[in-house]
Amino acid sequence: MSVIVIARFTVSDIGKAAEWAKANAQVPEDITAYGKSLGQIGHRIVTDGKDLVVIDEWPDAGTFNEFFAGATRMGEFLSGAGIVGEPEVTMFDALDLPGTF
Numbered sequence: 001m002s003v004i005v006i007a008r009f010t011v012s013d014i015g016k017a018a019e020w021a022k023a024n025a026q027v028p029e030d031i032t033a034y035g036k037s038l039g040q041i042g043h044r045i046v047t048d049g050k051d052l053v054v055i056d057e058w059p060d061a062g063t064f065n066e067f068f069a070g071a072t073r074m075g076e077f078l079s080g081a082g083i084v085g086e087p088e089v090t091m092f093d094a095l096d097l098p099g100t101f
Contacts, residue, residue, distance in 0.1 A: 003058050034070070041056075
């Protein structure tokens with residue numbers, strides 16, 4: 001069964017973070033391509049107006065950990081987007097229950 005990873009990143013300015021990501025689109029695209037090469041199932045970035053929240057689906061926790069440790073452009077993204085400190089990462093086991101899609 002897959003895992004859902006929710007990572008909350010504190011940013012200095014959410015608007016500037018979004019502008020940086022758009023202006024440097026190849027950085028997040030390269031990170032996404034690396035994730036897909038490892039079998040990443042889904043990826044979304046959302047905000048509550050102050051933090052960036054990443055919601056991913058991975059085949060298992062080990063694959064996510066391999067991704068986060070090996071994504072060579074991750075540091076560039078975190079720095080460029082104005083990420084402050086370490087992310088708060090939570091993993092959940094996905095349940096295959098009726099009504100799920």
